[in-house]
Amino acid sequence: MSEHEPANRSAELTAFEAALAALAPRVEGFDRQRLMFLAGQASVLRERPAGRARGARWGWPAAFSAMTATAATLLVMLSIRSEPTVAARDGEPNAAGQSPAEGGAVGPAATVAGPAAARETANQAPDRGEAASADSYAELRERILRQGDDAFRLRPQALAVATAVAEGPLPYHVLLERLLQPRSGGRQ
Amino acid sequence: MAGVGPEMLRQLLDAHAAALVLYARQWCQAPEDVLQDVFLALMRAPAAPDNPVGWLYRAVRNKALNAARADRRRARHEATAAEHGAPWLVASEGDRLDAASAAAALAELPADEREVIVARLWGSLAFEEIAKLGGTSLSTAYRRYQQGIATLREKLEGICPSTNRQTDRPS
Numbered sequence: 001m002s003e004h005e006p007a008n009r010s011a012e013l014t015a016f017e018a019a020l021a022a023l024a025p026r027v028e029g030f031d032r033q034r035l036m037f038l039a040g041q042a043s044v045l046r047e048r049p050a051g052r053a054r055g056a057r058w059g060w061p062a063a064f065s066a067m068t069a070t071a072a073t074l075l076v077m078l079s080i081r082s083e084p085t086v087a088a089r090d091g092e093p094n095a096a097g098q099s100p101a102e103g104g105a106v107g108p109a110a111t112v113a114g115p116a117a118a119r120e121t122a123n124q125a126p127d128r129g130e131a132a133s134a135d136s137y138a139e140l141r142e143r144i145l146r147q148g149d150d151a152f153r154l155r156p157q158a159l160a161v162a163t164a165v166a167e168g169p170l171p172y173h174v175l176l177e178r179l180l181q182p183r184s185g186g187r188q
Numbered sequence: 189m190a191g192v193g194p195e196m197l198r199q200l201l202d203a204h205a206a207a208l209v210l211y212a213r214q215w216c217q218a219p220e221d222v223l224q225d226v227f228l229a230l231m232r233a234p235a236a237p238d239n240p241v242g243w244l245y246r247a248v249r250n251k252a253l254n255a256a257r258a259d260r261r262r263a264r265h266e267a268t269a270a271e272h273g274a275p276w277l278v279a280s281e282g283d284r285l286d287a288a289s290a291a292a293a294l295a296e297l298p299a300d301e302r303e304v305i306v307a308r309l310w311g312s313l314a315f316e317e318i319a320k321l322g323g324t325s326l327s328t329a330y331r332r333y334q335q336g337i338a339t340l341r342e343k344l345e346g347i348c349p350s351t352n353r354q355t356d357r358p359s
Contacts, residue, residue: 013337013341016337016340016341016344017309017337019283019284019285020285020290020309020340021309021310022280022282022283022284022285023277023278023279023280023283023285023287023290023291024206024277024278024280025206025207025209025210025213025276025277025278025310026209026210026275026276026277026278027205027206027209027220028220029218029220030205030209030220030223030224031220031224032201032205034224035201035224035227035228036194036197036198036201038224038228039194039197039227039228039231040194042228042231042232043191043192043193043194043231043232045232
């Protein structure tokens with residue numbers, strides 16, 4: 001009987017191990033469906049190309065930074081911009097009574113300092129006749145008081161038209177010819 | 189090498205989820221969470237490990253130990269489990285052992301012996317893998333297993349008549 005003891009022990013040990021292993025571990029809080037769902041999500045993230053993920057990670061911050069820099073630049077430009085200026089058109093006398101050609105450096109888009117400078121210039125040069133800045137009633141009144149009738153002197157071209165009107169009705173082609181004559185030609 | 193696919197995941201869950209939960213339950217109080225994290229980490233891995241089962245046990249062990257360290261309740265948890273016979277195991281039809289008694293006896297085992305027994309009996313791991321998991325030699329793992337089984341047999345002897353030895357006690 002003693003030589004059978006190891007065999008018996010081995011058999012009974014195996015039976016005990018099998019009985020123990022047959023007991024099922026308790027698995028209560030394990031949500032298999034949820035795990036499968038999360039595993040599907042994880043596999044999608046795994047399969048995403050690394051380059052694309054990196055691009056998506058940096059794309060928005062880069063765009064945000066670029067737009068912020070642009071906005072800051074525009075804000076600085078707006079804050080340091082000079083005051084609004086008035087541009088003189090071609091052939092129109094500037095505030096100093098000079099035509100663009102007379103002004104030398106004054107070009108088509110040349111600018112003048114503004115209404116205040118124009119008033120000052122007009123006051124300093126009252127004899128120039130065609131006061132370019134006589135826009136307001138106060139300035140016109142002041143000029144008349146200072147110059148008398150001379151203040152009503154008209155430009156030669158305007159005077160020609162006015163004379164023509166005083167002569168009575170003229171044919172259209174005559175009026176047109178007079179208007180088209182050069183300024184220095186005066187009245188015909 | 190491709191990552192773990194859904195079919196492989198399903199097979200691993202069917203075959204090892206319950207044993208892995210029991211394996212993690214030795215150390216932490218929320219083994220299901222540990223198991224979920226480990227399986228998700230497996231799915232995120234760019235390539236499937238050479239030995240997925242061994243990888244799962246190693247990952248579960250590390251994560252469960254970290255969880256136990258984090259909440260500092262391992263000793264209290266084990267004591268509570270031993271005292272109240274926490275149902276690590278559930279009874280099913282045809283069992284020859286009482287599940288509650290077996291669970292209580294298992295919980296009372298020394299941690300290193302219990303780990304080897306769980307990995308061997310419920311995880312079906314080879315002793316080489318068990319030794320690698322625990323960072324011990326093969327002989328140490330085998331010796332711990334033998335000691336643990338002997339202790340369990342001793343405690344459950346009177347409860348399980350089919351394994352009650354009458355003739356093979358060493359004289």
